[in-house]
Amino acid sequence: MSRTVYLNGKWLDEADAKISIFDRGYTFADAIYEVTAIVGGKLIDYPGHSARMQRSLGELGMVCPLDADELLAVHREIVARNNVEEGMIYLQISRGVDDRDFVYPKEMKPTFSMFTQTKKVLENPYVKSGISVISLPDWRWERRDIKTVQLLYPTMAKTQASRQGADDAWLLEDGFVTEASSATAHIVKKDGTLVTRDLSHVILPGITRASTLDLAREAGIKVEERPFTLEEAKEAAEAFNTSATNFVLPVVSIDGQKIGDGTPGPITKKLRDIYVESRLATAI
Structure with missing residues (x-):
């Protein structure tokens, strides 16, 4: 079954989600990520993961394109759209797309993506x-x-x-x-x-x-x-x-x-x- 993923404000089938080869997450690993567990269709320890995401972004001089309420809403919606009872959400934010240059470009538009994975969390063998x-x-x-x-x-x-x-x-x-x-x-x-x-x-x-x-x-x-x-x-x-x-x-x-x-x-x-x-x- 194909997953629905979130990319830059759009809900897409995973096969249709595309990111530029010039994205700095690809060329420089200039990106941060977070992983949040899902159990019973709900988010585990979400406030901590959200706070750490903001700290990681701050250390790299980046900003999340979503505010706190929007971020939580997207987490909940991706769980619902993929009907995940147990598993995880992977979130990644890169600095964005630009020609290859080591120095941080100015006024970048971040690339924001999320996907889910279904896996056993509670009944881990x-x-x-x-x-x-x-x-x-x-x-x-x-x-x-x-x-x-x-x-x-x-x-x-x-x-x-x-x-x-x-x-x-x-x-x-x-x-x-x-x-x-x-x-x-x-x-x-x-x-x-x-x-x-x-x-x-x-x-x-x-x-x-x-x-x-x-x-x-x-x-x-x-x-x-x-x-x-x-x-x-x-x-x-x-x-x-x-x-x-x-x-x-x-x-x-x-x-x-x-x-x-x-x-x-x-x-x-x-x-x-x-x-x-x-x-x-x-x-x-």
Whole structure:
């Protein structure tokens, strides 16, 4: 079944949506994006994704062509037009179309696009089994706090993980874990303390990360926001990733070494349960 997509104010069949080869998102990766989960036909953690989108645009000197009310309305309409009960919305805004020049052109008209993907979010089979990850060097640029479409290295890392029989990669810089290829990395120490990297330019400010940490604190779980080493991760009781469409996802091995007993841990399970309960209750 063909999808209906949104492009520059128009609703189009996906086969009819066209963007110029001179779009700066294509020539320079001069674009940002956001991904919002859909469950029960509603948007999960939407306010956080909307706010982060505005921050990313501001860091690059770009402006969203829609105001806040219009943006929410378009999100809701694309869900309705595609009859999506569970899945995701991908949004991308590029600086626009211009002849190829490294310097930002003035008075650009942004290219704004959105599409949906149907996928299992709640009944993810990896929730019960957990995933395996390998460690790789983090060779991305240093402004990872901006959610840009510069995703070549994450795709290389995830592909290498797949070729080595793993599900994902945790990236390392100066001996410390930064992130997974497209998610936030967390560990749980043997004393039950949740540890995750503190916010800076080296990681993306994950929306699911922020929600999970808030819920953990409310549940009485001690949280430490600081760098942690690969060795500390391998000695942890539990590990997990957080992301917009996988929520809280257990990590049960790193570089072939079991984390804990090699199964999803109780704190990880608890955090996923309370995240899902909380976000379904506040979905819009």
